[in-house]
Amino acid sequence: MTASPSPSPAAPRTGLWTLLALAAPIALSQLFQIANAIIDTVMAGHLGTLSLAAVSAGISLWVPVMTVMVGFLYLLTPTVGRLIGAGKPDEIGPALAVGLITGLSWGGLGALALWFGSETLFTLIGVSPEIIPEAVAYIHYVALGFPGFGLFLALRFLIEGFGMPRLITAVTILCAVVKGILTYGFLFGGPAFSALGLPVLGAVGCGLSTALVLWLYGGSVLVISLAHPRLRPVWRSLLARPAVSLGAVWRFCITGLPIALNLLSDYVVMAVVALAIATIGPVAISAHQISYTTLNVLLMIPIGIGMGGAVLVAQASGAGDRAQTIRWISLCLSVCTVLPLGLSALILLYPHQIAGLSSTDPAVVSGSVELLKIIGLLLTLDALVITTAFLLRGLGDHRGPFLITVFAHWGVSLPSGWLLGSSSIFGGAMGAAGWWWGLLLGLSVALVASLLRLWGIQGKRTPDIAPATSESLS
Numbered sequence: 001m002t003a004s005p006s007p008s009p010a011a012p013r014t015g016l017w018t019l020l021a022l023a024a025p026i027a028l029s030q031l032f033q034i035a036n037a038i039i040d041t042v043m044a045g046h047l048g049t050l051s052l053a054a055v056s057a058g059i060s061l062w063v064p065v066m067t068v069m070v071g072f073l074y075l076l077t078p079t080v081g082r083l084i085g086a087g088k089p090d091e092i093g094p095a096l097a098v099g100l101i102t103g104l105s106w107g108g109l110g111a112l113a114l115w116f117g118s119e120t121l122f123t124l125i126g127v128s129p130e131i132i133p134e135a136v137a138y139i140h141y142v143a144l145g146f147p148g149f150g151l152f153l154a155l156r157f158l159i160e161g162f163g164m165p166r167l168i169t170a171v172t173i174l175c176a177v178v179k180g181i182l183t184y185g186f187l188f189g190g191p192a193f194s195a196l197g198l199p200v201l202g203a204v205g206c207g208l209s210t211a212l213v214l215w216l217y218g219g220s221v222l223v224i225s226l227a228h229p230r231l232r233p234v235w236r237s238l239l240a241r242p243a244v245s246l247g248a249v250w251r252f253c254i255t256g257l258p259i260a261l262n263l264l265s266d267y268v269v270m271a272v273v274a275l276a277i278a279t280i281g282p283v284a285i286s287a288h289q290i291s292y293t294t295l296n297v298l299l300m301i302p303i304g305i306g307m308g309g310a311v312l313v314a315q316a317s318g319a320g321d322r323a324q325t326i327r328w329i330s331l332c333l334s335v336c337t338v339l340p341l342g343l344s345a346l347i348l349l350y351p352h353q354i355a356g357l358s359s360t361d362p363a364v365v366s367g368s369v370e371l372l373k374i375i376g377l378l379l380t381l382d383a384l385v386i387t388t389a390f391l392l393r394g395l396g397d398h399r400g401p402f403l404i405t406v407f408a409h410w411g412v413s414l415p416s417g418w419l420l421g422s423s424s425i426f427g428g429a430m431g432a433a434g435w436w437w438g439l440l441l442g443l444s445v446a447l448v449a450s451l452l453r454l455w456g457i458q459g460k461r462t463p464d465i466a467p468a469t470s471e472s473l474s
Contacts, residue, residue: 025165027304032172040206051203054134062142064267065110071260073153078314078394080161085318093237097244098252099154107150114143141207145214152217155225171220175213182209258402269409277432284432287367295375302336302383306390313394340383347376374436381443388450404449413442
């Protein structure tokens with residue numbers, strides 16, 4: 001097997017289209033991957049308020065556990081990219097072995113934690129007693145699928161490290177369709193389900209369909225990786241060196257820990273903001289949820305660009321090509337400045353129309369418009385922070401983005417959000433808008449710090465930036 005050549009920097013158009021060819025499928029994959037939670041929420045809502053509350057409570061537990069798993073396994077993508085760039089494809093197999101063990105292990109641990117800890121946690125945080133039994137049953141089913149999702153993550157990040165994200169997009173689309181069909185059947189039945197003797201389970205069926213689809217994720221990418229001609233040699237090199245030390249798995253987890261904590265911190269910060277806004281009243285939290293959902297959807301684009309750029313930067317830095325590394329960094333930052341500015345303009349021009357897609361309540365729409373205008377201002381900042389973090393990871397810097405965002409969120413965003421949104425120190429609480437202005441201030445700090453760190457790291461010699469990490473994984 002020969003190393004895949006780094007994309008040619010011959011022309012700016014070529015570089016742009018190479019980046020977009022990676023970024024667009026990744027962005028679509030991210031969108032379809034969150035379909036599990038969205039489908040559960042939408043369909044459970046048709047069963048009644050109690051079922052919707054139970055499913056929503058369950059989602060609030062398993063999503064952060066899954067987020068931590070993503071953080072640990074993402075390390076495979078820049079690792080594979082650097083090994084390809086360094087011309088060491090035979091060392092990808094041992095790295096994959098470590099990733100598979102890590103994914104299946106974390107999937108199993110996450111399943112056990114959810115299975116045995118969900119009821120206690122629901123009680124401790126004060127979930128209404130009438131919700132807990134159904135929420136726990138839902139969580140128990142979802143937990144059964146976590147090892148399958150761990151398998152998926154390891155192979156997904158291997159495939160994306162090879163620069164083939166469209167394969168993952170096809171899998172996520174397939175799984176979203178199957179998820180919708182299974183969830184509808186388990187919730188409401190139907191001729192096909194009745195003919196197969198499958199039961200109607202109500203809201204608990206959301207959990208069973210999620211578990212089955214998580215295993216479909218893992219099984220699909222396993223078949224693809226075994227069949228694809230570029231990936232079969234990886235399995236051969238894995239089987240040629242099947243022994244993996246516990247030390248290698250430990251080092252992999254320690255290296256990926258900052259990424260996992262970074263993603264978890266982002267999730268927790270927004271949960272804290274949501275809880276603070278919820279104390280203001282139902283209109284405020286509804287407006288916040290509409291605005292936050294809008295932001296999340298729009299951020300799929302910079303996430304795709306950042307993850308695609310990280311692959312290209314990892315390959316170029318692994319090859320020792322400092323000039324090409326800098327070109328990819330510059331291109332990614334340029335694209336993630338121009339595109340979000342265009343999206344921001346749409347938000348600022350049509351906030352009422354965007355808010356009206358999710359609510360017909362005039363008070364909620366009015367509150368959403370106020371928050372959407374702030375999002376129009378912070379979208380580009382957020383996009384650049386996300387992209388810069390992925391570029392730093394592509395260069396082998398995993399701690400930097402974690403430390404920067406943790407300080408920005410917990411040291412700037414939350415304190416300033418409280419001062420502006422909930423206190424009267426500056427003449428009167430601004431409510432939900434104050435909390436969002438706090439997020440904007442935190443993102444401003446994070447962007448300056450991230451760009452300074454990226455500037456400092458890319459100024460070094462490329463071999464010092466991102467040495468191939470196979471030695472640490474063997």
